[in-house]
Amino acid sequence: MTIRVVVADDQELVRGGFAxxxxxxxxxxxxxxxxxxxxxxxxxxxxxxxxxxxxxxxxRMDGIEAARIVCAETDCKAVMLTTFDQDDYVYEALHAGASGFLLKDVRRDDLVHAVRVVVAGDSLLAPSVARRLVADFVARGTGVGAGRRSTGGTAAPGDGGLGSLTARERETLVLLGRGLSNAEIAAKLVVSEHTVKTHVSNVLAKLGLRDRIQAVICAYETGLIAPGV
Structure with missing residues (x-):
C-alpha cells in the first residue's frame, strides 16, 4: 500500500525538504x-x-483550522508541524482532531516513521513532545471533555470513568500516557499487539475519548501519571 501525503508549510525550504x-x-x-x-x-x-x-x-488559514476542516470532512490523518516553544496554539490542535505532532527539526528517519505510524493508527507522541505538551496542557486547566465526543452515559475522567476499566486497560492507559507505541506496550505487558489494540479501543470507548492523544491527557488529568514523570 502506498501512503499518500500532502505537505503544507509556508516556508518553501521546509515544505520541499519534507516532500x-x-x-x-x-x-x-x-x-x-x-x-x-x-x-x-x-x-x-x-x-x-x-x-x-x-x-x-x-x-490565510492556519494549520489548526485546516486540521479542523480536514478531520471533520475526511478520514485523512492530520499531523501538526511545530517548533513547540513558540506555538501557543498547539493545544487547540488537540480539539481540532490532530493525530499527532512533529517538531520541525525532526530527523529524516523519524519523519518517515511518523507518517507510517499515524497511518497505522498508532501513537504519534514521542516522549520528548508528550511530556511537555501534556504537562503544560494539564497545567493550563484545559480538560479533554471539551474536545470529546459524547458517548451517552460514559463517565468522564475524574467522576468515575476509570472505574469502568479493567486492570489491564488501566495499565494500557498508563503506558499510553508515557507515549509508548502499541509494540512497546505489547512488550511491557507481554501480550500481542493485537491484544494491545483491543485494550486501546476499549479505553477510548469506555472513557469517551476521540483518540490516543486524548487518552494521554486523560492519564495525566486523572492522576494516573504525574506531569514531568
Missing part, C-alpha cells in the same frame, strides 16, 4: 504541496491523501 525526504521512499507518495491552510484543505479534498502534514502557523 523530498518522504518521496524518496517507495511506499510513500507526496501527492501535493501547499503554502497555507486553504491550499492544504483544497489539496486534501482533491487528492484524498492518507496524511496531511500541517504547519501550525500559516497565512
Amino acid at each position: 523530498m525526504i518522504l518521496g524518496a521512499h517507495p511506499d510513500i507518495e507526496v501527492v501535493a504541496e501547499a503554502r497555507d491552510g486553504m491550499e492544504a484543505v483544497e489539496a486534501v479534498r482533491e487528492y484524498a491523501p492518507d496524511v496531511v502534514l500541517l504547519d501550525i502557523r500559516m497565512p
Whole structure:
C-alpha cells in the first residue's frame, strides 16, 4: 500500500525538504504541496491523501483550522508541524482532531516513521513532545471533555470513568500516557499487539475519548501519571 501525503508549510525550504525526504521512499507518495491552510484543505479534498502534514502557523488559514476542516470532512490523518516553544496554539490542535505532532527539526528517519505510524493508527507522541505538551496542557486547566465526543452515559475522567476499566486497560492507559507505541506496550505487558489494540479501543470507548492523544491527557488529568514523570 502506498501512503499518500500532502505537505503544507509556508516556508518553501521546509515544505520541499519534507516532500523530498518522504518521496524518496517507495511506499510513500507526496501527492501535493501547499503554502497555507486553504491550499492544504483544497489539496486534501482533491487528492484524498492518507496524511496531511500541517504547519501550525500559516497565512490565510492556519494549520489548526485546516486540521479542523480536514478531520471533520475526511478520514485523512492530520499531523501538526511545530517548533513547540513558540506555538501557543498547539493545544487547540488537540480539539481540532490532530493525530499527532512533529517538531520541525525532526530527523529524516523519524519523519518517515511518523507518517507510517499515524497511518497505522498508532501513537504519534514521542516522549520528548508528550511530556511537555501534556504537562503544560494539564497545567493550563484545559480538560479533554471539551474536545470529546459524547458517548451517552460514559463517565468522564475524574467522576468515575476509570472505574469502568479493567486492570489491564488501566495499565494500557498508563503506558499510553508515557507515549509508548502499541509494540512497546505489547512488550511491557507481554501480550500481542493485537491484544494491545483491543485494550486501546476499549479505553477510548469506555472513557469517551476521540483518540490516543486524548487518552494521554486523560492519564495525566486523572492522576494516573504525574506531569514531568
